[in-house]
Amino acid sequence: MNLWVVKVVVANCGCDLRVNDVPVFEDHGRSGRVELERFVSLLVGTGQNVLSFALRPRRVEQEEDETFLDQPEVFVEMQLIRRLSVRGADEVLGTLRFRGIGLRGDDPRSSVDYAGASEGGVVEAEVDRVLAWCRLDIEDVLPAWSWVSAEQLTVSDEVRAAVEDLYGEVRVALERRDLAALRAAMEENAREAALGFGCSMDEAYAILGLERIASDARVDLLPPQSDVRLELFGYGRLARLVDAQGASALAVRDTRRSLRTHIDLFVARLPGRGWIAVR
Numbered sequence: 001m002n003l004w005v006v007k008v009v010v011a012n013c014g015c016d017l018r019v020n021d022v023p024v025f026e027d028h029g030r031s032g033r034v035e036l037e038r039f040v041s042l043l044v045g046t047g048q049n050v051l052s053f054a055l056r057p058r059r060v061e062q063e064e065d066e067t068f069l070d071q072p073e074v075f076v077e078m079q080l081i082r083r084l085s086v087r088g089a090d091e092v093l094g095t096l097r098f099r100g101i102g103l104r105g106d107d108p109r110s111s112v113d114y115a116g117a118s119e120g121g122v123v124e125a126e127v128d129r130v131l132a133w134c135r136l137d138i139e140d141v142l143p144a145w146s147w148v149s150a151e152q153l154t155v156s157d158e159v160r161a162a163v164e165d166l167y168g169e170v171r172v173a174l175e176r177r178d179l180a181a182l183r184a185a186m187e188e189n190a191r192e193a194a195l196g197f198g199c200s201m202d203e204a205y206a207i208l209g210l211e212r213i214a215s216d217a218r219v220d221l222l223p224p225q226s227d228v229r230l231e232l233f234g235y236g237r238l239a240r241l242v243d244a245q246g247a248s249a250l251a252v253r254d255t256r257r258s259l260r261t262h263i264d265l266f267v268a269r270l271p272g273r274g275w276i277a278v279r
Contacts (some may be wrong), residue, residue, distance in 0.1 A: 001198035002140065003083040004041040006051070006198045007089075011075040014056040017081070017108065019043045020078045021050065022234045022266075022279075026246060027057070028124065041196035044080075048118070051078050052133035072101045080136055094136040142226045143195045146188060147278045150268035152236040160230045162275045163210045163239045163267050167250060170210075170277065172263060174221045174252070177214045186210060210263070213252055222251045222260070238266045238279065 004218030008025050010019060012031040017025045024038040024062045053076060082091045094117045112132045120134030128141045131147055135271055145178040153159050166185070173181035183190070193204035213219050228241050241249035248262040266279035 001085055002042050003039060003085075003197070005077040005081045005083050006038045006040050008034070008036050008038065009075065009077045011073070011213060013058050013074045013076065016054040016247065017078055017138055018052045018233070019021060019049065019077075020045075020234065021052070030058070032056075032058075033182055039197075042145060042192055043220040044142065045140060045145060046138055046140060049080070049136050050119075050133055051080060051094065051114075051136065052096070053078060053096065053131070055098060055130040065232070074098065082140070092116065093138070094134060096132065096134045098132065100130070126204075143145060143192070145192055145267070145278075146270055146276070147234060147237055147268045150234075150270050150278070153232055153239055153269065155230055155261050157238060162269070163241060166267050166277055167241055167265060168250060170218055171221065171224070171250065174210070174214050179211050179214060180212050182214055185277055188278050194276070213263070218255050219252050220255060222253055225249060234266075234268075238268055240264065240266050 004208075005026055006017075006019060010017075010025070010027060014028045015025065016023060020042050020043055024040060024043070025032060025034075025036065055074070055076060055186065078096045080093045083089075083094060091142075094159070095115045096117075098110070098112050111128075111202045112122050112130065114134035117134035117136050121132065123131035123133065127271060169180070170185050172178075173185060183205060186205070190201055190204040190208060193199075193207050194201050197204065199207070210255075225243050227244045229273075230239060231242050232239050243249050243251075248264050250263040250265055251260055251262065253260050264279070265277055267275060268278045269275050270278075
């Protein structure tokens with residue numbers, strides 16, 4: 001089975017990179033330069049798909065102050081790739097790219113370009129902010145993922161309460177290290193992961209990683225935070241809870257290394273089925 005991957009290069013800026021309006025990489029730019037891959041098989045579908053990015057100045061935190069850094073050379077590239085199952089060959093379907101001196105979208109030395117796309121454009125190109133997108137067409141016959149047909153949501157107390165309830169179920173299962181409850185909460189996600197990666201349900205649960213976290217006595221669930229907000233994406237069809245820094249409100253700590261990991265949990269309201277964790 002073919003897999004779908006986004007290859008990312010980000011240098012000297014903060015960014016929010018998305019596939020079909022679902023975040024695949026977010027960073028404040030503290031690392032300077034990042035190169036990585038994200039599997040996006042469960043985010044793309046047959047027909048039109050959109051790569052997009054929002055770029056902002058790189059920043060560092062010094063005690064309680066936040067400082068924005070000069071950025072002489074900024075480079076961002078997203079490539080949507082079909083990874084062929086035969087010998088792991090890669091085929092690039094399209095690329096969205098920004099080059100610039102700092103983030104001055106109005107500077108003649110700055111440019112946004114896209115290759116392999118049916119169309120694209122720059123939503124905003126001002127001092128210290130660049131938003132751009134491109135649309136790519138996929139001819140492969142891919143599964144119809146449940147989140148694509150989910151109900152469109154609005155930010156409201158009702159939606160927030162429903163999302164908090166589902167997060168609460170997962171939190172309790174992690175606290176109790178209850179693998180059966182975790183499997184029940186993540187069944188839809190695992191079922192689609194098994195389709196997308198061509199694997200068994202057991203392998204799909206392993207890919208999701210929650211069972212590994214719950215089974216590791218050296219990993220502790222961090223307590224809930226008070227400054228949590230509701231965030232919508234996926235064109236309003238997906239919801240999550242994030243902290244003040246924009247990271248998932250569900251987090252654990254590895255006591256061996258004092259390393260904090262945020263667990264992404266994306267929730268949708270499916271017609272006739274209600275609220276379900278779909279990613």
